Amino acid sequence: MTDPPDRRPGGRTARVRAQVLDAVRAELAEGGHEGLTVEGVATRAGVHRTTVYRRWRDVGGLLADLISAAGEIDWQPPDTGSLRGDLTALNEEILESLTVRPSFAVALMAASFHSEQAARAQTRLWEDRYAQCEVVVARAAGRGELPPGDTDARGLLIAATAPLYHASVLMRADPDPRLPARAAAAAVLAAAAGAFSAGGGTA
Template sequence: MAPRKQQEIFDATLRLVAEKGYDGLTVEGVAERSGVNKTTIYRWWPSKAALLGAALVEADVLGFEPPDTGSLRGDLVELVEGIQRLLTEPPSSDIAVAALGAAVRHPELDAHRFFADRFAREREIFDRAVRRGELKASADPMLIVDLLAGAVWMRTVFRGLRLTDDFAAEAVAALLDGI
């Protein structure tokens, strides 16, 4: 399948899940919106769960490149700011909340691939920090990401609070410097 057509299918998938939720997402709806036959979609993805799982990882709208500011603190601040944008700026906010929220109720939707893919890319931040002597090799990068990303999720999605401009720097400082 041509990469551009694949991106159109992924875009249609993510926009539909944002509009209608996982339960309202259908392969027929994706086919209609992306201008392909549903058999084409089924040829590449055997179910709507597989299609959404692929879209979460491969879609441009949720694309992610790990920051490289030259310091662990700077990289973590930019990482948190990226998570803030993901969860607060449409269309990614609607998509992330709907799709990743659905993963809790629908085990067939394997969101682990999304998180594993992102973490594999985030891992570079910590590998560089260890090489620069900013971080002990024994530090748990996943715990660090979970603490920071969890703070953004709690504030924006679950508590519905608006984040201040310096939230990312404050969260990183609380983690790196202690409370």
């Protein structure tokens, strides 16, 4: 099965896509990926199921397009003037996304383990987001906030953001408003000590 074609529909096609993807979000939030069906999505979206089958083919196609739609949003990483501030702001955005509609976020992540199409789309989305956020590390290096030499930007970003996903998704813990700043501070301290330098850390 191939992924849905990369296209940016307009007019009625765009409206149908928006209705269907809104329905997928609602279905995931209410019943998780286990209860997601083409028929249920079509009914909630108010479109004929043949329309959904023709464009998305199956549940995997719906999930893949939903994840791809997230990557179409015009988003830029925070620019606060410091590495710690940027990472804190980024973590605050992540925490909000995981707590405003937590059942949807968890369901979508779980779905990627059951759909090859969704898994591929999610990998592409993560790759794009990390690539976008590498500018945060580049700016910090330019300000002299990081040790001389190359810094593993991806490793630093993962270290700063991972605690949010661990607490919210894996542990299902209550939101901690202090966690974004605390996780960012820990990553900055590790980076300053050379943990993410090209040499793999200090001796």
